[in-house]
Amino acid sequence: MSLLRSLRLCLAARTGSCPAGPLLLQSPQPWHTFHAGPWLSSSASSKELLMKLRRKTGYSFVNCKKALETCGGDLKQAESWLHKQAQKEGWSKAAKLRGRKTKEGLIGLLQEGNTSVLVEVNCETDFVSRNLKFQQLVQQVALGTLLHCQSLKDQLSTYSKGFLSSSELSELPAGPEREGALKDQLALAIGKLGENMTLKRAAWVKVPAGFYVGSYVHGAMHSPSLHNLVLGKYGALVVCETSERKANLEDLGRRLGQHVVGMAPLSVGSLDDEPGGEAETKMLSQPYLLDPSITLGQYVQPQGVSVVDFVRFECGEGEEAAEAE
Secondary structure, three states: OOHHHHHHHHHHOOOOOOOOOOOEOOOOOOOOOOOOOOOOOOOHHHHHHHHHHHHHHOOOHHHHHHHHHHOOOOHHHHHHHHHHHHHHHHHHHHHHHOOOOOOEEEEEEEEEOOEEEEEEEEEOOHHHHOEHHHHHHHHHHHHHHHHHHHHOOOOOOOOEEEEEOHHHHHOOEOOOOOOOEHHHHHHHHHHHHOOOOEEEEEEEEEOOOOEEEEEEEEOOEOOHHHOOOEEEOEEEEEEEEEOOOOOOHHHHHHHHHHHHHHHOOOEOOOOOOOOOOOOOOEHHHOEOOOOOOOEHHHHHHHHOEEEEEEEEEEOOOOHHHHHHO
8 A cells, every 4th residue: 555545544534643563572682692600509699680680681691690700790790791792792793784775664753842853763674673672772862862952052933953964863972871872872782683773864843932843653653661752664743833822733733744744745835836736846735635625735724823844754765766876
């Protein structure tokens, strides 16, 4: 089923989003096997330490046992040792996998207060994109982008929008509870999941009072462990200006986001522009996704809001063109 048809069916059913896809459990740890020494006895306290380290870090029992042996039973040192070993494994595997195509992945949407971000993280297969470890990486990238945007001290009289390239994303701090940069978290994920991955891009929007950001992710996937992060293959942010807070703004913003995802406009255009057909690239002149008998501009005008800007992400966008070149 085409994306456009899928969107129209979702809209006609008034669901607001498509059914969530299944989330697969994380794959086994890909680390090489360590040969454990005699430090850990079968005593209850030793087993308790092992279980505690396993629960806290998520690494295999073999690796946790090796860490405790190496660090003389010191839990904190063992945890640090595990992370360092995983980092070494990740960077080594990342170097070996560099250059392999990353056409799959996910778009992540995160909104907090007056800030909204879209990020794209790529991997080699759709199977890995459904792995919780990969989705947690997308969450870290989205949170890193959000914190970066919120750290920008600017007095907003109108909305602001920015983009981050792959190299800029890689250097962002990993977050308040993690060491290093996002590139270090990327290496860890590559080491655990065994596929090449890339932090492709991010976009952010901040708005003052009088503005609203509508959002939509197509094929949305949710997981309780990812909190308010929304994942999918397509995502859109639509910046609207409104003189007053309206009760239906959230629904209207979602429908505008669905239109941007489905119709892929290149610019906003003007309400004065002549109506166009399916090939029209100006958003306000395009046939409205839900009711093609009117333009999007004709749908928006009675709602009391003005569309001023948008961002559209499609997972894997540009990869085919890059290959052709």
